[in-house]
Amino acid sequence: xxxxxxxxxxxxxxxxxxxxxxxxxxxxxxxxxxxxxxxxxxxxxxxxxxxxxxxxxxxxxxxxxxxxxxxxxxxxxxxxxxxxxxxxxxxxxxxxxxxxxxxxxxxxxxxxxxxxxxxxxxxxxxxxxxxxxxxxxxxxxxxxxxxxxxxxxxxxxxxxxxxxxxxxxxxxxxxxxxxxxxxxxxxxxxxxxxxxxxxxxxxxxxxxxxxxxxxxxxxxxxxxxxxxxxxxxxxxxxxxxx
Amino acid sequence: xxxxxxxxxxxxxxxxxxxxxxxxxxxxxxxxxxxxxxxxxxxxxxxxxxxxxxxxxxxxxxxxxxxxxxxxxxxxxxxxxxxxxxxxxxxxxxxxxxxxxxxxxxxxxxxxxxxxxxxxxxxxxxxxxxxxxxxxxxxxxxxxxxxxxxxxxxxxxxxxxxxxxxxxxxxxxxxxxxxxxxxxxxxxxxxxxxxxxxxxxxxxxxxxxxxxxxxxxxxxxxxxxxxxxxxxxxxxxxxxxxxxxxxxxxxxxxxxxxxxxxxxxxxxxxxxxxxxxxxxxxxxxxxxxxxxxxxxxxxxxxxxxxxxxxxxxxxxxxxxxxxxxxxxxxxxxxxxxxxxxxxxxxxxxxxxxxxxxxxxxxxxxxxxxxxxxxxxxxxxxxxxxxxxxxxxxxxxxxxxxxxxxxxxxxxxxxxxxxxxxxxxxxxxxxxxxxxxxxxxxxxxxxxxxxxxxxxxxxxxxxxxxxxxxxxxxxxxxxxxxxxxxxxxxxxxxxxxxxxxxxxxxxxxxxxxxxxxxxxxxxxxxxxxxxxxxxx
Numbered sequence: 001x002x003x004x005x006x007x008x009x010x011x012x013x014x015x016x017x018x019x020x021x022x023x024x025x026x027x028x029x030x031x032x033x034x035x036x037x038x039x040x041x042x043x044x045x046x047x048x049x050x051x052x053x054x055x056x057x058x059x060x061x062x063x064x065x066x067x068x069x070x071x072x073x074x075x076x077x078x079x080x081x082x083x084x085x086x087x088x089x090x091x092x093x094x095x096x097x098x099x100x101x102x103x104x105x106x107x108x109x110x111x112x113x114x115x116x117x118x119x120x121x122x123x124x125x126x127x128x129x130x131x132x133x134x135x136x137x138x139x140x141x142x143x144x145x146x147x148x149x150x151x152x153x154x155x156x157x158x159x160x161x162x163x164x165x166x167x168x169x170x171x172x173x174x175x176x177x178x179x180x181x182x183x184x185x186x187x188x189x190x191x192x193x194x195x196x197x198x199x200x201x202x203x204x205x206x207x208x209x210x211x212x213x214x215x216x217x218x219x220x221x222x223x224x225x226x227x228x229x230x231x232x233x234x235x236x237x238x239x240x241x242x
Numbered sequence: 243x244x245x246x247x248x249x250x251x252x253x254x255x256x257x258x259x260x261x262x263x264x265x266x267x268x269x270x271x272x273x274x275x276x277x278x279x280x281x282x283x284x285x286x287x288x289x290x291x292x293x294x295x296x297x298x299x300x301x302x303x304x305x306x307x308x309x310x311x312x313x314x315x316x317x318x319x320x321x322x323x324x325x326x327x328x329x330x331x332x333x334x335x336x337x338x339x340x341x342x343x344x345x346x347x348x349x350x351x352x353x354x355x356x357x358x359x360x361x362x363x364x365x366x367x368x369x370x371x372x373x374x375x376x377x378x379x380x381x382x383x384x385x386x387x388x389x390x391x392x393x394x395x396x397x398x399x400x401x402x403x404x405x406x407x408x409x410x411x412x413x414x415x416x417x418x419x420x421x422x423x424x425x426x427x428x429x430x431x432x433x434x435x436x437x438x439x440x441x442x443x444x445x446x447x448x449x450x451x452x453x454x455x456x457x458x459x460x461x462x463x464x465x466x467x468x469x470x471x472x473x474x475x476x477x478x479x480x481x482x483x484x485x486x487x488x489x490x491x492x493x494x495x496x497x498x499x500x501x502x503x504x505x506x507x508x509x510x511x512x513x514x515x516x517x518x519x520x521x522x523x524x525x526x527x528x529x530x531x532x533x534x535x536x537x538x539x540x541x542x543x544x545x546x547x548x549x550x551x552x553x554x555x556x557x558x559x560x561x562x563x564x565x566x567x568x569x570x571x572x573x574x575x576x577x578x579x580x581x582x583x584x585x586x587x588x589x590x591x592x593x594x595x596x597x598x599x600x601x602x603x604x605x606x607x608x609x610x611x612x613x614x615x616x617x618x619x620x621x622x623x624x625x626x627x628x629x630x631x632x633x634x635x636x637x638x639x640x641x642x643x644x645x646x647x648x649x650x651x652x653x654x655x656x657x658x659x660x661x662x663x664x665x666x667x668x669x670x671x672x673x674x675x676x677x678x679x680x681x682x683x684x685x686x687x688x689x690x691x692x693x694x695x696x697x698x699x700x701x702x703x704x705x706x707x708x709x710x711x712x713x714x715x716x717x718x719x720x721x722x723x724x725x726x727x728x729x730x731x732x733x734x735x736x737x738x739x740x741x742x743x744x745x746x747x748x749x750x751x752x753x754x755x756x757x758x759x760x761x762x763x764x765x766x767x768x769x770x771x772x773x774x775x776x777x
Binding site: 045053054055056057058059060061062063064078079080084090092093094095096098100102104151152183186187188189190191192193195199200201202203204206207208209210211212 | 256272276397398401437455456459460462463464465466467468469470485486487489490493494498508574577578580581582583592593595596599600643644645647648649650651652653654655657662665666667669670707710711714715716717723726727729730
C-alpha cells in the first residue's frame with residue numbers, strides 16, 4: 001500500500017494491518033510511526049519475495065506492477081463453496097520431490113467417521129509400478145496422519161523418478177477403510193545418462209560446458225543430480241562458470 | 243563459414259482484462275503500457291530493419307488473450323484516450339520543467355513517443371496492431387506461433403486431457419482467425435511441460451514447442467547435443483531447449499545488460515515523486531499513486547541519488563551490449579561445431595514485455611542485434627525453429643522431462659500455499675463442464691450460446707497469471723476476484739441449466755464483457771472425446 005492510502009485508514013485499521021503482518025510495536029505508538037513500520041515491513045517483504053524469484057519470474061512480475069498498491073477494494077461477492085459434498089482426493093506434482101494433495105469428504109462420510117470411536121484419518125502414499133500395481137513406498141507403509149478438518153497436504157516424496165498415488169483412509173480400533181484413491185503422478189528423474197560411445201560423450205560434455213553448466217559435468221561423472229542443481233541451472237550459471 | 247543458428251523467440255502475453263462496466267479500469271493499463279512501450283516500439287524496429295533491407299527471422303509467440311485484446315474495438319478506443327491523457331501530462335510536464343535543461347529533452351522524448359504511438363496506432367494500423375505483425379509474418383520476417391488459450395500452466399491440468407485439448411484447440415482456431423494461418427509452433431505457458439503433452443500439440447497441427455534447459459537435459463535419454471539441437475519426440479514433434487547463458491545475459495537485472503547504470507530506471511517515476519494534486523487528473527480511482535511512464539532517471543547504481551537519464555549514453559551501451567551478445571553467441575557456436583555433427587541452434591526465448599516496458603532500451607538492442615548478426619560474415623544466422631526443422635536434419639531423440647522456467651524449475655510458482663486453493667475449484671468446474679456436454683451434446687441457438695460462454699469462463703479461470711500474482715503478491719485482490727468471478731459465472735450457468743433458468747439478459751451482458759474466442763465450441767470439453775493421435 002502507498003503512504004497516501006495508509007494515511008486514509010483509521011488507527012484501528014492500521015493496528016489490524018500491523019497485527020496481521022506480525023509487526024512488533026509499542027502500545028503507545030503514534031499513527032505516523034505505525035504507518036512507517038507498515039511501509040518498512042512491506043518493503044522488506046517485497047525484497048524477500050523478489051530475491052526468491054528467478055530472473056524470468058522477476059521480469060514477469062514487472063508486467064503486473066502497475067501500482068504499488070492493491071487499488072480499489074473489491075467486494076468479494078463471488079464466494080466459492082467450501083465443499084462439493086463428494087469424497088475425492090487429487091494429487092498434483094509440484095516438483096520431483098514434492099506433491100500436493102487436496103481432498104473433499106461428503107457430509108454423510110464425515111458423520112460416519114465422527115461416529116466411529118477412536119477413528120483417525122490417514123494419507124497413505126504408494127509407489128506405483130509400471131503395471132499400475134501399488135507398492136508400499138517403504139517396508140513400513142508411508143502414512144501421514146491428518147485431521148478431519150484438513151483438506152490439503154504437501155507430501156515430501158521419498159525419491160524422484162517414480163510414480164506415486166495416495167489413499168485417504170479412515171482407521172478405527174478394529175479396521176480400516178479406504179475412503180478414496182487419488183490419481184497417479186509421475187515424478188521425473190533428475191539424472192544424466194552415461195553416453196553410449198566416446199563421440200557422444202565428448203559432444204555432451206561440450207554441450208554442457210557451452211551451456212555454462214560445467215558444474216553439471218561432475219554430477220554427470222558421478223551419476224545422479226541433486227535437486228539443488230536445478231536452481232543453479234536457472235539462477236546461478238555464472239558462478240558455475242567460475 | 244556459418245557456425246550455426248540463433249533463434250530469438252519473443253513471447254507476448256497478457257491476461258484478458260476488459261471491463262466495459264467501468265469507465266476506466268486500472269488493470270487495463272497493463273495492455274496500454276505494453277502497446278506503448280513494447281508492441282509499437284517492436285513494430286517500429288522490425289519496420290526499420292525492413293526499410294533498410296536487413297533480412298531477419300524471428301519467432302513471435304502471441305497469446306490468444308493478447309491477440310483478442312489487440313483486436314478489440316472498445317480497448318482500442320480506450321487506448322486512444324490513454325494516449326491522449328499521457329499527451330496532456332506531457333504538455334503539463336513541458337511547462338513544469340521548462341527551466342530545467344536536465345529534463346526538458348526527456349519530456350520532449352516522451353512526448354514524441356506518445357505522438358508517434360498515436361499516429362502509428364490510428365494511421366498506420368487503423369487501431370489493430372495485430373495486423374502489423376501479421377504483415378511482417380506474411381513478408382517472411384516473423385514466425386508467429388501460439389500458446390494455450392488463456393495461458394494455463396498445463397502440467398497442473400494433466401488429469402483433464404479434454405481441458406488441455408480445449409486450451410490448445412481453441413488457441414489454434416483463434417490464431418488462424420486473427421493471423422490468417424495456423425501456427426506451426428507452440429509456446430508452452432511458462433515452459434511448463436509434462437510427459438504426454440506433445441500429443442495435443444501434434445493433434446492440433448503443430449510441429450514444435452519449447453522447454454526449459456533441464457527439460458531437455460533430463461530427458462529419458464540424455465541428448466548428446468544438449469539444448470543445441472531440438473529433441474525429436476517419438477510422436478514426431480520437436481522440443482527446443484532454452485539456452486541459459488543467452489537468456490541470463492538479458493533476463494538478469496544484476497548480471498544482465500538491462501542493469502547497466504546508464505539505462506533508464508524502471509522504478510523512479512513522477513507518479514511517485516510529484517505532489518498528488520498535480521498528478522490527480524492522470525491517476526486512477528481516488529488518486530492512488532502509480533506509474534505514469536514519465537521516468538527521468540538512469541539506473542545510476544545501488545543508490546537513491548539517481549542521475550538524470552541521458553539517452554545518448556544509453557544508446558552507446560545498447561550498441562555495445564548487442565555486439566557483445568552476438569560475439570558471445572558466435573563463440574558458443576564455434577565451440578559446438580567442433581563436436582556436433584549437425585549445425586547447432588541457440589534458442590533464446592524472452593517475455594516480449596521485457597523489451598521496452600521494463601528494459602526501456604530493449605527494442606533498440608534487438609534492432610542492433612539483428613544488424614550485427616547481418617554484418618557478422620554469416621558466422622551466425624537468425625533462424626526460426628520452423629526454418630531449422632524444414633531442413634530434415636538428424637536430431638537427438640527422446641522425451642523431455644517435466645519442467646518449467648519458474649523458480650527451481652518445476653511448478654512451485656503456480657502451486658504454492660498462496661494459490662493452491664484455486665485448483666480444487668477450477669478442476670471441479672472442468673468436471674462440471676464435461677458433465678454439461680454429456681447432458682447437452684448438440685445444442686443450437688440460445689443454449690449453445692450459454693454453453694459456449696460457460697466454456698469461456700472455465701478457460702478464463704485457468705490463466706497462469708492469477709496464481710502467479712497470488713504468489714508474487716502484486717495485485718492479489720484483483721487476481722482473486724478474477725478467479726472467483728469466472729468460477730461464479732460458470733457455476734451460475736451450471737446451476738441455471740440444471741433448473742432451466744439462465745437469464746438471457748445476464749448472458750448477453752457476460753458475452754459482451756468476456757467476448758473472446760468467437761469460434762469456441764463447448765463440445766470439446768467432452769470427456770469421452772476420441773483421444774488425439776498418440777503416435
